[in-house]
Structures are given as C-alpha cells and as structure tokens.
Amino acid sequence: MRGSVRRLWLAASVEHAVLHEAASADPNETGGILLGYQTSAGRVTVVTDVRSAGPDARHSRFSFVPDYDHDEREAEEVARQSCGVVSYVGDWHTHPGATSATLSAKDRFTLKTIAKQSGGSLHEPVMLVVAGDWKRMLAAWQLIANVLHSRIVSIEIVRFDG
Numbered sequence: 206m207r208g209s210v211r212r213l214w215l216a217a218s219v220e221h222a223v224l225h226e227a228a229s230a231d232p233n234e235t236g237g238i239l240l241g242y243q244t245s246a247g248r249v250t251v252v253t254d255v256r257s258a259g260p261d262a263r264h265s266r267f268s269f270v271p272d273y274d275h276d277e278r279e280a281e282e283v284a285r286q287s288c289g290v291v292s293y294v295g296d297w298h299t300h301p302g303a304t305s306a307t308l309s310a311k312d313r314f315t316l317k318t319i320a321k322q323s324g325g326s327l328h329e330p331v332m333l334v335v336a337g338d339w340k341r342m343l344a345a346w347q348l349i350a351n352v353l354h355s356r357i358v359s360i361e362i363v364r365f366d367g
C-alpha cells in the first residue's frame with residue numbers, strides 16, 4: 206500500500222440527513238456543511254454532524270451557492286458548544302441525476318479555497334458528493350496538503366452508527 210489510506214467515517218444520522226435533504230431539493234442541487242474532527246494528521250475524518258443549506262442559499266439544476274454567513278454561524282455555534290472538539294471539516298452537496306459522484310472543476314477549486322480561507326486551521330478539508338436521483342451514490346474527496354503541491358483524492362467512506 207502506497208502512502209497512508211485516507212478515510213471518512215460517516216455517522217448513519219449524517220448520511221440519512223444528507224439523503225433526505227437531497228430528495229427534498231430534487232431536481233435542484235443542495236448542500237451544506239460537514240462537522241466533526243480529524244485525527245492521525247488528517248488521515249481520518251470523522252463526520253458526526255451535518256447542517257443543511259441556509260435560507261439565502263441558491264439552488265438550481267446545475268448549481269448550488271451556499272449561504273456562507275449561515276454556514277459560518279452554524280460552524281461557530283457547534284465549535285463553541287463542543288468546546289472546539291467538533292468543528293467544520295468540509296462541505297457536502299448534491300449532483301442530481303449524475304451517474305457518478307465526481308468533483309467538477311468548480312468543486313476542486315472550492316476545496317482548495319476552503320483550505321486557504323481556514324487560515325491554517327483546516328489544511329485538508331473533505332467534500333462529500335451525493336449523485337443520482339432515486340438511487341443515490343455517495344463519494345468522499347479530500348484535499349491532501351503537501352509542501353510542494355496539494356492534490357485531491359477520493360477517500361473511502363466508512364459508515365458507523367451515530
């Protein structure tokens with residue numbers, strides 16, 4: 206095995222919430238923020254909680270623009286309530302009707318922007334994509350920070366009861 210395997214541990218409650226939101230928004234895109242923590246220097250991301258899109262988010266068939274102020278407030282509130290244990294680890298969004306949960310060029314740019322805008326607190330953010338309509342597929346991606354260059358890789362999803 207080359208390097209270290211990256212995993213996203215996904216709480217069942219989070220997956221249920223995301224799938225429910227995806228169905229509610231159909232045929233438009235929706236999304237939100239992922240909350241949890243990272244261990245083993247970013248190799249393991251545990252997603253314990255999720256938030257849906259804020260009231261000012263914009264949804265259309267092929268785009269989703271988050272309500273950034275809402276997302277920031279939600280993330281701050283969760284971090285405060287958990288004394289910093291649980292925090293923002295990345296985003297999730299849907300690709301309705303898509304046959305695979307791959308990242309668009311815009312998604313890749315967004316993932317890099319998340320890392321930059323974190324001010325060093327989140328070097329390796331994750332992105333969860335929900336593709337499809339009646340049958341949905343989930344895929345997780347992560348920005349891997351490197352001294353020379355960063356890259357985006359697909360990471361394994363491990364489900365747990367939570």
Ligand SMILES: [Zn+2]
Nearest residue numbers: 298300309312
């Ligand atoms: Zn996307």
